[in-house]
Amino acid sequence: MRPVLITLLGVLAAGPSLTGAGGGIGAGMARAEPNAPTRGGDTNSDTNSDTPDDTPGGSGGGPQVGHAEDLGSIAAQITATRAHLDDLNHKMSVAAEQYNAERIRLAEAERAAATAAQQLRTADAAVRHASDRHRGLATSAYRSGGLEQLSILLTGDPRTALDRAGAVDALSRRQRAAESDLRLARHDQTEAKQAADETRAGRQRLVDSLAERRRGLEESAGEQGRLLDGLIARQAELERQAREREAAALRARKAAEAAAAAETARQAALERDRLTREAGLVTTAGNAFAAAPALPAAPPPTGGSGGAARAVQEARAQLGKPYVWGAEGPDSFDCSGLTQWVWGKAGVSIPHYTGDQWTAGRRVTRDELIPGDLVFFGADLYHVGIYIGNGQMIHAPRTGEVVRIENVWWSTFQGGVRPGA
Structure with missing residues (x-):
């Protein structure tokens, strides 16, 4: 299709070559395989100036009716805009996969945060248990009148002094063990709290990063829509000018030029309709993406066979x-x-x-x-x-x-x- 369109435009207008990247007005109609972005996907001053504000017939320097090079100029603008759009689409594809990767990392962070929170709850419970045990032993020691071995030996029935000393010694050992357990439990609690704080902070960083990637994709969708609107306007202008050429050629009884202009107009109308459908899908996709919450990735589905x-x-x-x-x-x-x-x-x-x-x-x-x-x-x-x-x-x-x-x-x-x- 592209060589036919280029030939038609060559017949109708002199001026800029229409054999550049994109193939003139047919660019994008059957883009079976995208080209790798040039300049690393960056756009130059030509593509940056190629915005919807520079629409045909507008004040932004768009093509004016009546110049011999109008059709060629419009086709060149279409080619430049399509190259810009293809570069943007590549960047958006990369960004979309990075977004998917971050959703997976967020799911991992959610699991890590849940594990850390459970470990902290376990550590808190261990501290409470150790504290209660230590407090109970301290109360028992107080009620026994203290743990001074000499006092125990010199008071009460001398026949049971050694038994009392043994019991108090056992109580003392248990109390020291309880103090050690409490110190260890508090140490574990401190580490568990630190781990929980770190995992919560890491999760929040991922949440923020995911939100930033969403904003970037939504902004790119807006730019994509503006570029498509610009292409639609240019195709409409191309069709209009080709119809004028067709009418002029018919008046001059130049059948070949009239037929070429008619075919150019037809192809421009087809491409305009295709771009309009594409723009509608872009809008639908953008709205669906904006409406969906930024959630962690769900576990991969399974359950089928075959x-x-x-x-x-x-x-x-x-x-x-x-x-x-x-x-x-x-x-x-x-x-x-x-x-x-x-x-x-x-x-x-x-x-x-x-x-x-x-x-x-x-x-x-x-x-x-x-x-x-x-x-x-x-x-x-x-x-x-x-x-x-x-x-x-x-x-x-x-x-x-x-x-x-x-x-x-x-x-x-x-x-x-x-x-x-």
């Missing part, structure tokens, strides 16, 4: 469901949430995080892949899908898209993993 065949079957059953950060089913998923879900149904428990899933089974090469294997992408393992054979996978790509079948992204493929093997 192995790889069942995993592939379950993956097919999720086709068409929307991508939402941190979602693990059944109505929406992110990439690692989908793979966790389908393999859980197949009886294998794996964590909801690409980094942990990378070590959740036997590593396999591209040539060894069989249906059901997990396929990972990017040096940072920012994405995962489930292989279904014939070079294809089922995956939850990113916000604005749904679970779908797609060719494996071989250019960024890092390796495969066979869960449970």
